[in-house]
Amino acid sequence: MLNGGSVRVSPETAARIVAVAESLGYRPNTIARSLVRQTTGTLGLIASDATDVAISQFSVAVERAARRLGYAVLVGHLAAEGDDGADVVRMLIERRVDGVIAAAPQVEEDPEVADLLRAYVPAVSLHHVPGGQVPVIGSNQGETGRLATEHLISHGHRRIGTVTGPFRRRVVRSRLRGYEAALQVAGLEPDEDLVVEADWTPGGAAAATHLLLTRVPETTAIFVHNDAMAIGVLSAVAGTGRRVGTDVAVVSCDDMPFAEYLTPSLSTVRVPLAETGERAVELLRQSISGTPVTTEPLLLPVELIVRDSCGEETEQEEE
């Protein structure tokens, strides 16, 4: 009755009841309500070990959007390596969440999680779910690679290396396709030696960059797959005595808050993580309310942010 539903009761009685309830500090018991309504008003969020700033930006946006819609958010973090994914999802399902948002690349190779998401609960994923049938939302990753690479090409670079995330990830492959497409349009031959796999961490990226610059010392530009790794790239480039921006141009992906303040400031393709989070919640709400949703990936546009690391400003003395 007190949930705003249309109960057939005279307006003044309703007002009286509400007044009394208020004065008594009455708060409806969510648990009892959930029991009879068979819905909990709770969303599950499964996130990969969110030390990753990008994932945590997404998570915050998801929680905020969910709360605006009256949902609470139950989180589960997946270990970086390890397959507790199914356990986490099962935990969420047992808690009777109304839907699940997955922001964990691990799901790409976890058929057990995929089955759970497909069969037991409305879900939206940031990553491809094996077997499909789960709506996917994300950014236009091919465009990301293309934009970054095109920009470097337009500055006259011919030897453009790339430090990527793990190849087995779709994001990485999409960005690589964009990178290669841009090269081909410019008449440049893709070269395997210029592509080095890393692990999303600054340390891994630094090692990868050293490898790249050893294999192809003539490299004058690097496209790196996220801002955290970019930190490692900048460090490694400087470690070889080269200057970032002038000797080696760097363009990254994500546009985290710190990107602007790296030395030199980082050119990067902005990925709209907060907006993606909001859209994910919106999509999930539709799916929960029974509206059929397309399982065709919903891709949000990305945007190149030009700063100093790509050599736009060769004069960096004045910051």
Added chain:
Amino acid sequence: MLNGGSVRVSPETAARIVAVAESLGYRPNTIARSLVRQTTGTLGLIASDATDVAISQFSVAVERAARRLGYAVLVGHLAAEGDDGADVVRMLIERRVDGVIAAAPQVEEDPEVADLLRAYVPAVSLHHVPGGQVPVIGSNQGETGRLATEHLISHGHRRIGTVTGPFRRRVVRSRLRGYEAALQVAGLEPDEDLVVEADWTPGGAAAATHLLLTRVPETTAIFVHNDAMAIGVLSAVAGTGRRVGTDVAVVSCDDMPFAEYLTPSLSTVRVPLAETGERAVELLRQSISGTPVTTEPLLLPVELIVRDSCGEETEQEEE
């Protein structure tokens, strides 16, 4: 019965029941159980807008520790500025969480949230709660400031500036006390011009650093209150034509994963955020189970990690 409780039933009957339950895929309904047990097996986590890497490291550790104990975690993120704190806490309380962990500096100045935490639910906070009576856990922040400053002093620096978080935060005041204590022990006079307030962001820290170096150009060392701001400090120092490490030594706090890969690599006082998260859950579990817990702040030790930004290695060419 299927919850492992001690029901007086013959062993073989129990085994039979479990077997049948298993074969039927029976999963006890958490909601109904919560209703009668008056406990949900859920913990609430209120986090400040966790774009802050430190908070998100803490959050991940909390969730992991909680899950190990069989708890699920409901999160609420507080807006950076804005007092929706009470709303978030109320939401958690209405969802009948068994306890709340607060990792949001905002609670320091929110008496409404403080009252809720005190009166309605077992709680543990990372920050001082006005009015007390809520167990606080954290790191030895005074020690943090002292360690960093002492190290700079031991390198012969006499003009040591500091770029801080907002003064109204206890963490900041504790660290400042440690900084001043170290100066005094070394016979150095604290100087107001050397202390500049910032807002935890790289951008704010960069501006603060410019201000500091304008006011006191002879500054040869900077103690900055977290790694995110350190990025801004490095950028601003470089922007004035000074070299970090050789001209201006920098020591920070936190030791985030990227600290090692900044250029130059960042000396920083490690704050054990993951361990803090685990201890917080442990403390909360005790508090929930009725064990009286001390409200005396539980302080974990910190550790200075020496890298290049404090000038330990003057030769940085070989990284």
Added chain:
DNA sequence: GGTGACCGCGCGAACGTTCGCCCAACCGGC
């Protein structure tokens, strides 16, 4: 003025557990 229809409201079942209480049966001791 009487009858019918509609509207406001109250009562009770159901959601799926947990847990206490009672009953029955078996065993042992007197």
Added chain:
DNA sequence: GCCGGTTGGGCGAACGTTCGCGCGGTCACC
């Protein structure tokens, strides 16, 4: 052999809602 104690097991209440159904009263129309 009978009685008491102990143990295994089943039945039903309670947790706090939601929602359907039915009843009673009032108003309007004939």
